[in-house]
Amino acid sequence: MEPIVVAKNLTKSYTKGLRALDDVSLTVNQGKVLVVMGPSGSGKSTLIRTFNGIETFDKGELNILGIKVDSTHDERKIRKIRKRVGMVFQQFNLFPHLSILENVTLAPIHVQKRRQIEAEEYGMYLLSQMGIDSHAKKYPSQLSGGEQQRVAIARALALKPELLLFDEPTSALDPERINEVLDAMRRLAEQGMTMVVVTHEIGFAKDVSDQVLFMDSGKVIETSPPNIFFSNARHERSRKFLNQLEKN
Amino acid sequence: MQIKQKIFLQFGICFIFFGLIGILINNLTINLIRTGLGFNFNWLFKPASFALAEHPLPYTSSDSYAWALFIGWLNSLKVIASSLVFATFLGTLIGFARTGKNSLLGLISAGYITIIRQTPLLLQLMFWYFVGFLGLKDNMFIQIKNIFNISNQGIEFSGLTFSSEFLALLLGLSIFTSAYIAEVIRGGILSVSRGQWEAFRSLGLSERKGLIRIIIPQALPAIIPGLTSQYLNLAKNSTLAIAVGYSDIYAISDTIINQTGRAIECFILLLVSFLLLNLLITYTMEIINRIILRSQNYS
Ligand SMILES: Nc1ncnc2c1ncn2[C@@H]1O[C@H](COP(=O)(O)OP(=O)(O)OP(=O)(O)O)[C@@H](O)[C@H]1O
Ligand SMILES: [Mg+2]
Numbered sequence: 001m002e003p004i005v006v007a008k009n010l011t012k013s014y015t016k017g018l019r020a021l022d023d024v025s026l027t028v029n030q031g032k033v034l035v036v037m038g039p040s041g042s043g044k045s046t047l048i049r050t051f052n053g054i055e056t057f058d059k060g061e062l063n064i065l066g067i068k069v070d071s072t073h074d075e076r077k078i079r080k081i082r083k084r085v086g087m088v089f090q091q092f093n094l095f096p097h098l099s100i101l102e103n104v105t106l107a108p109i110h111v112q113k114r115r116q117i118e119a120e121e122y123g124m125y126l127l128s129q130m131g132i133d134s135h136a137k138k139y140p141s142q143l144s145g146g147e148q149q150r151v152a153i154a155r156a157l158a159l160k161p162e163l164l165l166f167d168e169p170t171s172a173l174d175p176e177r178i179n180e181v182l183d184a185m186r187r188l189a190e191q192g193m194t195m196v197v198v199t200h201e202i203g204f205a206k207d208v209s210d211q212v213l214f215m216d217s218g219k220v221i222e223t224s225p226p227n228i229f230f231s232n233a234r235h236e237r238s239r240k241f242l243n244q245l246e247k248n
Numbered sequence: 249m250q251i252k253q254k255i256f257l258q259f260g261i262c263f264i265f266f267g268l269i270g271i272l273i274n275n276l277t278i279n280l281i282r283t284g285l286g287f288n289f290n291w292l293f294k295p296a297s298f299a300l301a302e303h304p305l306p307y308t309s310s311d312s313y314a315w316a317l318f319i320g321w322l323n324s325l326k327v328i329a330s331s332l333v334f335a336t337f338l339g340t341l342i343g344f345a346r347t348g349k350n351s352l353l354g355l356i357s358a359g360y361i362t363i364i365r366q367t368p369l370l371l372q373l374m375f376w377y378f379v380g381f382l383g384l385k386d387n388m389f390i391q392i393k394n395i396f397n398i399s400n401q402g403i404e405f406s407g408l409t410f411s412s413e414f415l416a417l418l419l420g421l422s423i424f425t426s427a428y429i430a431e432v433i434r435g436g437i438l439s440v441s442r443g444q445w446e447a448f449r450s451l452g453l454s455e456r457k458g459l460i461r462i463i464i465p466q467a468l469p470a471i472i473p474g475l476t477s478q479y480l481n482l483a484k485n486s487t488l489a490i491a492v493g494y495s496d497i498y499a500i501s502d503t504i505i506n507q508t509g510r511a512i513e514c515f516i517l518l519l520v521s522f523l524l525l526n527l528l529i530t531y532t533m534e535i536i537n538r539i540i541l542r543s544q545n546y547s
Contacts, residue, residue, distance in 0.1 A: 054446045083452040093447035097465050107451035110461065159452065 038215035053078035086156030146177030320500035339429025364427035377416035436471035
């Protein structure tokens with residue numbers, strides 16, 4: 001099995017003395033889904049954002065799809081990684097001045113230099129996979145949150161990525177809109193996509209993930225398969241967190 | 249507040265307003281009577297009988313005051329339009345340097361903005377005039393005299409001659425306004441959320457492409473109003489031309505007032521011409537703004 005993400009001893013501080021990442025090591029193999037959980041401020045976003053270089057780190061090593069980066073944050077290598085890794089954000093971050101289809105075709109046209117017709121054809125295919133091809137000519141503000149997030153997934157898929165990163169993709173959605181996004185993510189996992197997903201959706205983690213990684217104060221507390229993590233977590237802190245989560 | 253009180257307040261404000269206007273008109277009339285000139289514009293067509301160092305159209309001292317004023321207006325327009333272009337160009341560069349990743353460039357541009365904004369424009373104009381251009385002729389470092397023909401009459405460049413006065417004013421106004429434009433640009437860029445930067449970077453777009461395709465289009469609606477007000481300031485500040493002896497419309501009016509005593513008429517003409525000019529600027533910018541908004545289809 002080929003490793004897609006290998007992190008070794010990642011450490012990062014935004015402010016001196018406070019570690020957002022504290023000696024984090026992990027591996028994600030091809031076709032696997034890693035779910036990252038942990039209390040607010042535990043460093044989940046910071047961790048996942050280092051994987052495509054939109055966050056730097058101070059110490060340690062990353063190997064993404066065979067491309068090695070360290071704390072020097074080599075801009076050329078990072079660009080190479082970004083062309084092969086897709087990311088979906090909590091706040092969607094669609095480009096409000098571009099139509100839905102333009103959001104999806106931007107990177108194929110301007111990064112991969114594809115012809116517009118070709119990019120649009122594939123863009124429409126991705127939108128139909130997400131069930132939103134009828135909105136192609138609209139603008140992001142005209143869509144519901146769930147629809148916007150599905151556009152964001154289509155946009156992230158446009159470069160045919162080998163790894164997808166999700167940072168709390170359903171946290172900003174109305175409860176009745178959450179499943180349409182989770183279902184789209186389920187289908188991607190079934191198709192064999194390698195994914196790292198920060199989420200507190202226990203159902204999704206149980207059904208879809210291969211491993212659950214639990215973080216607290218920038219440290220990895222435990223990494224377990226979901227059936228063990230949710231029924232019999234090894235660590236006291238993990239169990240406390242799960243209790244808290246079930247109460248809400 | 250009760251209705252009665254409201255009405256009373258409105259009446260009070262009206263009373264004060266019209267009272268002040270009345271005093272102003274009274275003052276004007278007294279002044280007119282004292283000078284014994286009466287209010288009219290017939291003098292406009294008498295010969296000006298003063299020379300102008302700088303005239304984009306033919307002018308001799310036997311031409312009328314009206315023609316002299318028109319030449320002044322053209323001179324104003326010339327320096328305002330060219331400063332506007334330079335200031336925008338310079339301000340945009342500095343604004344981007346200020347927001348960019350390069351910390352040295354950021355520091356330099358922050359220093360530039362601070363120094364320019366903390367000193368009076370008049371001082372800066374005098375600086376460029378006396379330090380920058382008057383001494384040019386004797387400057388031993390300038391070895392490019394074949395291309396630029398430099399003297400203390402100004403600089404000749406491919407057949408066009410620019411006076412020292414014009415250049416000092418152009419440079420002074422451009423540099424002064426560019427510092428404010430840089431801040432407007434910076435504010436516009438900062439108004440675009442961090443998520444937009446992260447989104448385009450995640451897609452593998454270069455910083456340059458991301459700026460052009462994603463950040464600038466969203467920053468423009470926030471930039472245009474600020475830019476408009478800087479352009480209006482630039483136009484108004486151009487009347488400081490008189491300090492470096494450039495014959496703009498204000499400097500020429502000043503000469504005419506000294507010769508004829510027609511202060512009221514001249515000020516009315518000045519006010520109207522600046523009002524028209526600034527309305528033109530505002531209107532043009534509004535059209536640009538509308539085009540931008542429409543091209544972006546926000547809804
Ligand atoms: N840009 C920043 N500047 C300074 N500190 C930051 C910044 N971003 C995050 N932090 C800090 O780093 C730590 C980890 O933050 P991070 O956003 O990674 O946590 P998280 O697990 O994603 O939290 P949440 O569940 O609230 O999203 C927190 O203490 C946070 O305050
Ligand atoms: Mg987070």
